[in-house]
Amino acid sequence: MRLDVFLTPGEVTPGEIAGRTVIVLDVLRATSTIVEALAAGAKAIYPVASIEDAIRLANSLGREEVLLCGERRCLPIEGFDLGNSPREFTPDRVAGKTLVMSTTNGTHAMMLAAGASRVLIGSLLNLDAVVEDLATSEAEPAFICAGRERFFAMEDAVCAGAMASRLMESRPGDWALNDGARAAIALQESFGTGEEMFTSIGAGKLLLAAGLEGDLAICADRNRHPLVPVLHERLIVLPVALRPAIERAG
Numbered sequence: 480m481r482l483d484v485f486l487t488p489g490e491v492t493p494g495e496i497a498g499r500t501v502i503v504l505d506v507l508r509a510t511s512t513i514v515e516a517l518a519a520g521a522k523a524i525y526p527v528a529s530i531e532d533a534i535r536l537a538n539s540l541g542r543e544e545v546l547l548c549g550e551r552r553c554l555p556i557e558g559f560d561l562g563n564s565p566r567e568f569t570p571d572r573v574a575g576k577t578l579v580m581s582t583t584n585g586t587h588a589m590m591l592a593a594g595a596s597r598v599l600i601g602s603l604l605n606l607d608a609v610v611e612d613l614a615t616s617e618a619e620p621a622f623i624c625a626g627r628e629r630f631f632a633m634e635d636a637v638c639a640g641a642m643a644s645r646l647m648e649s650r651p652g653d654w655a656l657n658d659g660a661r662a663a664i665a666l667q668e669s670f671g672t673g674e675e676m677f678t679s680i681g682a683g684k685l686l687l688a689a690g691l692e693g694d695l696a697i698c699a700d701r702n703r704h705p706l707v708p709v710l711h712e713r714l715i716v717l718p719v720a721l722r723p724a725i726e727r728a729g
Contacts, residue, residue, distance in 0.1 A: 485660035500618035501595040505625035505632040509585025514600035515565035520574030524715040526586040549581035588625035614649040640667030674699040
């Protein structure tokens with residue numbers, strides 16, 4: 480069984496992910512915010528790379544039921560409805576809405592997953608739910624860490640390491656790990672995945688400097704939501720079986 484972790488977007492090649500289940504991780508904050516938004520009842524999310532593409536898509540969909548959201552260098556984009564703080568994505572703001580999202584790192588990483596058979600959105604908020612999906616589907620996963628400005632980011636690596644460790648516990652067997660997977664597991668064992676660790680790393684320090692320390696607690700809230708968003712044909716949604724329960728909760 481094969482398990483790969485790509486610690487930076489630059490490591491990803493089409494051949495490495497073709498036909499596989501890919502998990503995209505941008506723990507601080509895009510994938511965490513996506514999980515939070517769908518748990519709050521958002522209908523669907525379109526990830527797009529550029530601000531211009533986001534505005535164009537939102538206008539084509541019709542602005543009545545569409546919210547523009549995203550950030551550049553941690554801060555909300557001027558003229559957008561929401562930023563990229565998971566605390567903003569409450570049921571009263573996003574329930575029943577379609578979101579168009581553009582972020583510095585996460586949405587770019589999602590574009591790299593083209594060619595995969597399935598693309599899952601992962602974070603600490605839904606760690607066990609992702610692992611359960613991978614275990615029951617008998618996937619040979621590839622984890623894409625969004626990183627920061629396309630370079631290494633500790634928060635994504637330790638999340639990948641935690642998911643890899645849990646998966647191998649759930650499905651014991653002969654796992655073939657790439658160097659990135661071995662490194663991610665070692666980093667998770669050494670540094671953990673808690674809020675305290677987040678405050679000491681580059682991305683966490685940027686959020687603290689921007690006055691967004693409250694985001695760190697949410698993004699470190701392991702297993703906050705038992706759901707697995709799926710990116711399919713440019714759209715991030717929840718599996719149909721989960722949506723009625725989410726809508727009732729909202």
